[in-house]
Amino acid sequence: xxxxxxxxxxxxxxxxxxxxxxxxxxxxxxxxxxxxxxxxxxxxxxxxxxxxxxxxxxxxxxxxxxxxxxxxxxxxxxxxxxxxxxxxxxxxxxxxxxxxxxxxxxxxxxxxxxxxxxxxxxxxxxxxxxxxxxxxxxxxxxxxxxxxxxxxxxxxxxxxxxxxxxxxxxxxxxxxxxxxxxxxxxxxxxxxxxxxxxxxxxxxxxxxxxxxxxxxxxxxxxxxxxxxxxxxxxxxxxxxxxxxxxxxxxxxxxxxxxxxxxxxxxxxxxxxxxxxxxxxxxxxxxxxxxxxxxxxxxxxxxxxxxxxxxxxxxxxxxxxxxxxxxxxxxxxxxxxxxxxxxxxxxxxxxxxxxxxxxxxxxxxxxxxxxxxxxxxxxxxxxxxxxxxxxxxxxxxxxxxxxxxxxxxxxxxxxxxxxxxxxxxxxxxxxxxxxxxxxxxxxxxxxxxxxxxxxxxxxxxxxxxxxxxxxxxxxxxxxxxxxxxxxxxxxxxxxxxxxxxxxxxxxxxxxxxxxxxxxxxxxxxxxxxxxxxxxxx
Amino acid sequence: xxxxxxxxxxxxxxxxxxxxxxxxxxxxxxxxxxxxxxxxxxxxxxxxxxxxxxxxxxxxxxxxxxxxxxxxxxxxxxxxxxxxxxxxxxxxxxxxxxxxxxxxxxxxxxxxxxxxxxxxxxxxxxxxxxxxxxxxxxxxxxxxxxx
Numbered sequence: 259x260x261x262x263x264x265x266x267x268x269x270x271x272x273x274x275x276x277x278x279x280x281x282x283x284x285x286x287x288x289x290x291x292x293x294x295x296x297x298x299x300x301x302x303x304x305x306x307x308x309x310x311x312x313x314x315x316x317x318x319x320x321x322x323x324x325x326x327x328x329x330x331x332x333x334x335x336x337x338x339x340x341x342x343x344x345x346x347x348x349x350x351x352x353x354x355x356x357x358x359x360x361x362x363x364x365x366x367x368x369x370x371x372x373x374x375x376x377x378x379x380x381x382x383x384x385x386x387x388x389x390x391x392x393x394x395x396x397x398x399x400x401x402x403x404x405x406x407x408x409x410x411x412x413x414x415x416x417x418x419x420x421x422x423x424x425x426x427x428x429x430x431x432x433x434x435x436x437x438x439x440x441x442x443x444x445x446x447x448x449x450x451x452x453x454x455x456x457x458x459x460x461x462x463x464x465x466x467x468x469x470x471x472x473x474x475x476x477x478x479x480x481x482x483x484x485x486x487x488x489x490x491x492x493x494x495x496x497x498x499x500x501x502x503x504x505x506x507x508x509x510x511x512x513x514x515x516x517x518x519x520x521x522x523x524x525x526x527x528x529x530x531x532x533x534x535x536x537x538x539x540x541x542x543x544x545x546x547x548x549x550x551x552x553x554x555x556x557x558x559x560x561x562x563x564x565x566x567x568x569x570x571x572x573x574x575x576x577x578x579x580x581x582x583x584x585x586x587x588x589x590x591x592x593x594x595x596x597x598x599x600x601x602x603x604x605x606x607x608x609x610x611x612x613x614x615x616x617x618x619x620x621x622x623x624x625x626x627x628x629x630x631x632x633x634x635x636x637x638x639x640x641x642x643x644x645x646x647x648x649x650x651x652x653x654x655x656x657x658x659x660x661x662x663x664x665x666x667x668x669x670x671x672x673x674x675x676x677x678x679x680x681x682x683x684x685x686x687x688x689x690x691x692x693x694x695x696x697x698x699x700x701x702x703x704x705x706x707x708x709x710x711x712x713x714x715x716x717x718x719x720x721x722x723x724x725x726x727x728x729x730x731x732x733x734x735x736x737x738x739x740x741x742x743x744x745x746x747x748x749x750x751x752x753x754x755x756x757x758x759x760x761x762x763x764x765x766x767x768x769x770x771x772x773x774x775x776x777x778x779x780x781x782x783x784x785x786x787x788x789x790x791x792x793x794x
Numbered sequence: 795x796x797x798x799x800x801x802x803x804x805x806x807x808x809x810x811x812x813x814x815x816x817x818x819x820x821x822x823x824x825x826x827x828x829x830x831x832x833x834x835x836x837x838x839x840x841x842x843x844x845x846x847x848x849x850x851x852x853x854x855x856x857x858x859x860x861x862x863x864x865x866x867x868x869x870x871x872x873x874x875x876x877x878x879x880x881x882x883x884x885x886x887x888x889x890x891x892x893x894x895x896x897x898x899x900x901x902x903x904x905x906x907x908x909x910x911x912x913x914x915x916x917x918x919x920x921x922x923x924x925x926x927x928x929x930x931x932x933x934x935x936x937x938x939x940x941x
Contacts, residue, residue: 315889317887317889317900317902319860319885319887319900319901319902319903320902320903321860321900321902321903465893470812470813470816472892472893475890475891475892476891476893478889479889479890479891479898482889482898482900483861483898486860486861486900487861490857490858490859490860491858496858500857500903503903505857505903505907584797584800584801591804591808594808595808595811595812598812599812599815602815602816602819602820603820603821604815604819604820604821605819605820605821607818607819608815608818608819608820609819610819611811611814611815611818611819612815612819615807615811615814615815618807618811619804619807619808619811622800622803622804622807623804626797626800626801626804629797733797734795734796737795737796737797737799737800738795740800741795741800741803
């Protein structure tokens, strides 16, 4: 069994990294380089800890170390959970490993060992340098440094065991949400609403009038209190911290060992028996017969294409929310920033600066959310050529896409502005309305510009083969244009509100209207001239 | 430019914008308020032989709760002060919230284990008013068994 386990582990490790390749000639050079890297990271960590202690005035005591252990291991558990849930249950390796003459238990164990080694290396490069740096600042004695060695081996064991246990409910929930896209979309919306409520709740706790030094001071105090509180109740990580500093050494060491054994036993009793069942669940695709309403024929080609966009959005609401997730943060960021601004004792220049900042931030968020327009033609993939060959004016498809994207973004922007006006009634209503009009015009112009980029240079074959939009040049260009537009809008707003003042909004809205009209006419010309030339 | 880059820029711009408005867009602090006339630490058990305040913290500061919150107050309420704090033990650190008028005393593990007394002095540098308190871990009472 041990031999098979070793082979399985090495097989997976070799696939993951060249570091584990026995035949690699670079092995010794690689080890030397990594030792140097650990030393450099320790030095950098030392500087960070120094800044925490001397600049932020956060006490770097034993409870700070325990908090660091807790946070690094929580991150470790989350990353291991995400990685393990796909490696254990959805990995393509499974199709090769399962037919091998090995037991399911051995596959399960080998995958856990692979992750244990992976986490061990992560700890070597992050946690050990950090603990060394903290020890240096605390003038810790040699026993502290010696205790780091066994802890380095125990910590990944705990994080991988917890992550493996959590993969069971995680995979069940994930596969449920995958099969119920509407519930999944609703979950995301509820998540955003909860974040908004949390921000609202926290922000109202800030004493007014807001003074930035006091706010900073209170923030640092709150962080420190949280660190100390978490450190004193972090169960196994508190015990590990006590082991490091030799507080009731044998008692806490025994507790750590017992908990680790308990976690491994739980994995053996719960996760292992469910492993094969859950893997099968992820691999088998059952076909569900769903009843569809009879689709009505549209009278115009434009509405046919528009309906198509609606159907796609209805079928994959997750994708729609992912595309516009940045836009969903608009009310949260607007509220948080303006609550702080409104509760400062501002002078006239302060009021003008608040307007300029609002123009910049809202423009950045809105123009950063038009990536779906910059890839609207590309995402048609291979089907685009079939569509285009139809004996109609298929260029109307582009207008349908523009209308859909504009209506959806406008809907989110309206909700954001209404929410903002309701929860922050002290903000001048006139400015909210003018900002809204300005943003709508800017957004319309940017959507059209983004789609024009995709009309002129669609990546149909790239998308058809890879199915991915990462490294899509049109998206990058659209974001860059949005950034330049936002910066230009902020400059214009600074000129309009600080220098001209009275006709500030007229100038700004006029400029946005001109921009939207220019982009509209350019798009019409480009669409007429180049749409028919688009090839796969 | 990537979406992550834009999110990063938004975060940076948000932080900078708050600083910009705070520095250039706000009215100056009013420092012409009255000086502190009375400054005192609120929670204490009694006084030592030097007449300074003392409090026993055995049940408050433990290894599972290394924080002690020291509350103080001054009069008149609207006074403007420049409070400075000094602590007699290097293993004990503090943070100060002037709005809540609270000082957070953070004990390190060696400080809790050593159970040494810690003297804290709060002083208003403007009016030169001060108050002192000693936080101490009492030694368990000696039980006298009758013969």
